[in-house]
Amino acid sequence: MLVSGSLSSWTACLGLLSALSATFAPAVAVKEHDWKKCHQSGFCARNRAFADHALTATSWESPYNILADAGSFKDGQYQGVILKTINDAGETVRLPITISFLKSGTARVTVDEEKRQKGEIELRHDSKARKERYNEAEKWVIVGGLALDKNAKVAHQDKNQLTVKFGPFSTFEAVINFSPFSIDFKRDGETHIKLNDQGLLNIEHWRPKVDKPAEPEKEDDGNDTPDEEGKEEQTEKKEEPKKEDESTWWEESFGGNTDTKPRGPESVALDISFIGYEHVFGIPSHAGPMALKQTRGGEGNYEEPYRMYNADVFEYILDSPMTLYGSIPFMQAHRKESSVGVFWLNAAETWVDITKGKDSKNPKALGVESKTSTRTHWMSESGLLDVFVFLGPTPGDLLSKYTELTGTTAMPQEFAIAYHQCRWNYISEDDVKEVDAKMDKFKMPYDVIWLDIEFSDDKKYFAWDKHSFPTPLEMGKHLASRGRKLVTINDPHIKNVADYPVVQELKDKDLGVHNKDGKLFEGWCWPGSSHWIDGFNPAAREWWVSLFKYDKWKGSMENTFLWNDMNEPSVFNGPETTMPKDNLHFGNWEHRDVHNLYGLTFHSATFEALKSRKPGELRRPFVLTRAFFSGSQRAAAMWTGDNQADWGHLASSIPMVLNQGISGFPFAGADVGGFFGNPDKDLLTRWYQAGAFSPFFRAHAHIDSRRREPYLHGEPYTTIISAALRLRYSLLPAWYTAFRHAHLNGAPILKPMFYTHWSEEAGLTIDDQFFLGTTGLLVKPVTQKDQTTQTIWIPDDEAYYDYFTYERIPTVKGKNVTVDAPLEKIPVLMRGSHIFPRRDIPRRSSALMKWDDYTLVVATSAKADEPADGDLYVDDGDSYDYQQGQYIHRRFTFDPAEGTLTSADFEGRNVASIKEGEWLKKMHQVGVDKVIIVGAPASWAGKTTAKVQSEGREWEVKVEFTPAEKGKAAFAVVRKLGVKIGADWKVVF
Template sequence: MMATLCRSVALAVLLTLVSAVDRGNFKSCQQSSFCRRHRAVKPGESPYALLTNTVTVNDAGLVGDVINENNRIVFTLEIYPLKDSTVRIKINEKNPIKPRFEDPYALVKDIHGESFEVVDQSAQGVTVKFGSHRAVVNAKPLKIDIYNGNDLVVSTNARGLLKFEHYRNKPGNEEQPAEGEGEPNALPADDQEEDKDGLWEESFKGHTDSKPLGPASVGMDISFVNSKHVYGIPEHADSFSLRETTSTDPYRLYNLDVFEYEVDNPMALYGSVPVMLSQTARHTTAVFWHNSAETWIDIKKLPDSNVVSSITGFFSSGETDPPQVSTHWFSESGIIDVFVMLGPKPMDVFRQYAGLTGSQNLPPLFSLGYHQCRWNYNDEEDVRQVHENFDKHDLPLDVMWLDIEHTDGKRYFTWDHYKFPNPLEMTANLTARGRKLVTIIDVHFKRDNNYFFYKEVHDRDLFVHTKDGNEFDGWCWPGSSSYIDMTNPEAREHYSDTYRLDRYKGSTLDTFTWNDMNEPSVFSGPEITMPKDNLHPGIGVEHREVHNAYGMLFHESTYEGHLKRSDRRLRPFLLTRAFYAGTQRSAAVWTGDNTAEWSHLRISQPMLLSLSVTGITHVGADVGGFFGNPDANLLARWYQAAAFQPFYRAHAHLDTKRREPWLFDTETLRIIRKSLRQRYQHLPLWYSLFYENELTGAPPMRPLWASFPEDEATFGIESEHMIGSALLVNPITEPGAVTANVYFPAGVWYDIEDLSMHHGPSHKVVSAPRDKIPVFQRGGSIIPRKDRVRRASTLMREDPYTLVIALDSDGKAQGTLYIDDEHTFDYRQGKFLYLAFSYEGGVLTSKKIDPNGSYDTASWLERVIVIGLHKQPTKVSVNSATVGTRDLESTFESGSATQGSQLTIRKPGVSMREEFTITIH
């Protein structure tokens, strides 16, 4: 009877989710006890003080005791200066009744310390100098100011909101406290008058969360001084420049399955990256709140008259004090572990964060092409007809996707024997045309002893447990399901082994993976996810400690499985919905279950920028919206926008109308074809940017301020973005719009279609008819293209290149191109070409950036286009070791005051693997 009731409840929840988001399924701050407690902390009354006589210095940094003077609990403060202008601040209990959990998953292993010196130490505090930076620790009340040179950029606990709830024994427990713990069976003095509801257990919509260690949250305010704009902390369907939360809930980081999410609010979605960036004309600064538990962030923007005083550290009305963005971070458990990255420029912060959590591994080129997905393509014949229609209608396609219905009763790693009886033959038909297949593997596994994967994991006791030690039984797509304990190395090893071709029968080396529902989604659970008091036997902690990292552990194991099946030779590709800091090391991300509405097309832009600046760079949104039925205009505009975003996939819900491009009118089909061709032409640019992303952490999709960090007009712009530093894109996201108001930063900009010329800084209204997305090449850039668009990117590997040179006002330009085999790891053994192009004084040169790279490409230079020449040349010649010196054919189209000229140089004929010069006389 109880099982039937649970199933009924779960199905009712599912039906609610499918129809629209029910905000009542998810907690508000008021319904979260630790959120209420931290929001109730009064500024300016901090009881925490550094005991300066305990401060010691070792090779790594500074260590000292901090006391809460209200309850006499002692904590340990650690400050570690790190390489590349970064500093780490940790606060932990000194003598906890059990060790507190510290997230081991986000950071890369090699984080190196920086040399430093203590330049001042007294009863008032300590100053640590590292490089050109300082960390100034004020003892009472505790406050840590971080300086970049002489500029104060970040201040912690400046408002006095630090709160660290120590572990304690539950009232009635007779165990004695550890030294320094105070009385275990009573609340400490500073807690006597606070909200006691939810301290030891908490209920929400019929679910009760037990808390055997009681309240254990941590929180602190972090102020960005002289700042008016902060960004990051994805994932939220909200503005790029984060809003104040004084009149709303805080931004929440708690991975949740939210169907048909609403836009323009701070509700938590599928992933969590606790990283925030501040941008000013002088400094780019970032903080990483290293904690995988549920986290909330309040934001308050303080004007000049009500800011942190550089003297007292608390609110003042000093006329000389600078403005700031004050943020308040609080997590349900764990410790305070904060990394401050000091820039000073955007590219520096991107590199510094990549040094902490890693960068995006270079994806295989096909993953940057176009992907076609639907829940669900019905059978093998449906798959065959769809990809043949792409050829029939001259539409490039790289990947076909299969959702949950391709499996045998939603048992992952299996196939429906009636609908997909010959998966190897089906995949071979795709690969014969240069295409790949993606299948879905979700995080829940059907509880069925006849299902090989469930039985194997069950027999080895590798699933997540309930608080009572039993195997957890949750409800998801297969019905009764268990969830593998990804904190257990043995479980990760077994799961990744299942991707071997002899285990995942019907898969091939051209079958790739989509990890969905890995928040984890549990239809029968609190907030549609796993109970927090579930246990992970692998490391012996409650689920609350690792919730936001759980999905990442799953997709990292998928990545490892792909490596194993190819003997670590081929680059994996996988897509994940849930993510955390470090996800970029192994997966692409999409923005989840969006809707076929203009507002969702609009919000995809700030959502993708928020992901990009926090390290998650291979990102996209479902073209057309997952839910609902887009009209032809919305669909066409979405294809245009996504063609200039990193991950390009169309996807649709089971109950939507079929929407393959050829099912629309001739004009819409033409527009979609044009968008797809633009994407494939620019694949060399995208691929080069992703290589540079691996090297430096710089995202391929960037906010304007990444290229123009001193231009304050760019700080609030989210309707435009840059691709690298060369292309400015302004997607059309309003129904019926045929113009766009574009902000052009300093320089000259050329429309990539009609070469109309625009000078910045300026706002201009530009034409954007239905078949055009406003895209502009920056004067001073050189973009590599491949203009022979074929049915799949893999068939373009050895095709020739075109270089598009857009001259700046000084007649100069530069760019880069990266070439390798596009799918193996051989590039890490030097099999690549990384080229620099430079144009100055009428001479185009190509040289190797990395002389250690060598790759025997058959690609050659087919065409050079030079935009912005002031006069027609008399002659064009090429020189290289293999072709010698010879004259080239060219044509010239003169420009005007509003349109750039175009010189087209035909068939230079040089190999891309050799250095060459082309001279315009």
């Protein structure tokens, strides 16, 4: 109870109560005015105004020029100095620039500001913040790929420019123009990306704070409109540089909070043009189409730039560029048969404007083809200008080079890609056991049950509620006996209460985030008064790791895993529901510098904690995170946050998940059923069907929503949902194989049309259908109410078969085909020339499938002599033994000309030379139970046997042939092959 305090304290308290009430209230649409628009973000408004002036003034010239005589090129790297002219007197600021040409063919452009001298530093008003630009994002994000291309050569140099040839076979060029500064990136002689083409480079340089006298108010002469002389004067002034807006240099306010800026204005901005590219993608997370919209107004466009500033957005709206929970500043441009991209390495608040226009000024000129280019304007509040340029040419090239820098997705445990059951909250151990039992009763497989914040003792993480969860170890053992896991939530806020050892340790060791005065920051979140772990502090991360050891976190065990929520960070009484920007982190870096990295530091520490819970136990962790940044894929899965139980959010979840995949973070999903609200039975059923084809597959619901476990809805819904779950489980081998490819080379798990068919321009903007991994399965979930058919765009001339009926779908390349999609059916087509693995024995969890035999499905090509191929990757699904070669990766090939189906090691390894561990030895008992060949040749009619050759032996197996009829393709089934899944073998038909 408050008994004293200032009026402002009372006001703050009332504001907090209001925020908490809103948080617990029934779902309502997000209040957009709770989050900034560009004009309310000082640096965004300044840079947009800068752009407006630069693009409209006829005599504009960028004030940034490279000192031609000061630069040098050596061993694949150019180092020089940009001079920024800052006033009419010709005063300049020196900005060191480094352009690095990497072995991968990627180019990197970094611009800093010369370090300030001691005397200059003292001109700042008193602050504990660092007096330099934040330069440590690389430490958290980049894990490789920075080796320089020492074969890169200067191809031309004069007083105006420098041209460097680099990349594979020197097919890439960078033309560095000195005055004004710009860079033209070319591939095979054609320009693809330009930096500062429009002259919007703007680096707000360091300056001292000078208190200026207030300007006298101008007298109003009563004239509402200027006279002719005044009009002429105004016109002339438009050509002059606008006076800088200093109103938000040193502080700015929003929503009752004031952000002090001890370093003053220090934003970085740059225009990046994609020449000849009409469509750009990436920069998640936003709830909109995968192809990014223009942001400067106009019909169908946004008025606001895309914002990247990780935030706890309460029940987000659709089709909006407003910020969400995570940020990946990686943008790609795609056109027919060409892909390029950029990665903007900056962890501060960032806005991106997008505009499009024709390149040719005279499109009717003879022989001139007018192409559309996309021009983007990137604006970050602080830090370095640090941008990587990728010149493709394929979508796969972009992902492999980007993930060479930031890392690929971690290889998950197998249970993690199965089905997860969650709500806020399962209220007791009995509740958990009842849900577990009923899933079995209704024959619904699942692997993981989740506990939200109510599992803890009054929101004190690491302490179980003694009344609802008195024996957590017994609960965990019960789940383990059935092959299942438990996930509990752990957030970065630590309850500030006297009887809580965890917060006392945090205080004693000074491991929390500090406020601007250097004292421990206190804010409000679910526990009430809280402190926040400073994940940038090595000692704090080490301490966090120690808290998860079994002997310290009593009640946890080997099948307990973690969910990191609220790690944007969410602060209920903070500006925009997050942490004040002038808070201080380890090293005295301001929160504004590192905001988008905070979640990564936290979930990465949790990942390390799960790897070291017990000496000698090295098992793959599972961590779910809400906040993320580039590099988060190395340690976590993500979900799209607090969505709603409506058809629009179901539809939007597909492009959102696809966009995560092409942005290097494919382990993504949306809450099945919608977090807020109560889905009707049709919607819930369709969402389970869509979720069955999402990399992360979890049902979740708000505390105020009605119970909606999948067995509660009666027939026909229970049976239909159960079928969707079983379909997911049968295809787990294909999903796991897709994760292996993602882990190896950054490939998306769900592949949009432009990724698989990059020569088909019509598929560029399609974002509601996708291929699963290397399976050839083309999926388009139903996302509209009362829809009983589905239209699917066909990208090629291959054969397509209905997954469930083997019907040969009559298709035409580049056209839509309509397929039946009643409530009980998911539109899934099998593309010819592919082979994919399944496991067909129904089980209640993935752990119980571990030693089951496999089924291989072959979809034959439309071309009679075209082979079909596919692969299967399998390891123990738990440990890191696969890093020592303890895995099976097979390539399957069906050759219709030879009439053979073969299995060989995917990598060409000599499998016999691998020293087998316990798991590989046990896999000798696992074989191929069945082969189904869809589109089997008509000449096989009457064929009853085939020969199998493996490990020096040969034997016959039965072949069941079913001829084509009523639209269904002919198919053949071979049962009980008798071959080991890890052995070489051949079937001769």
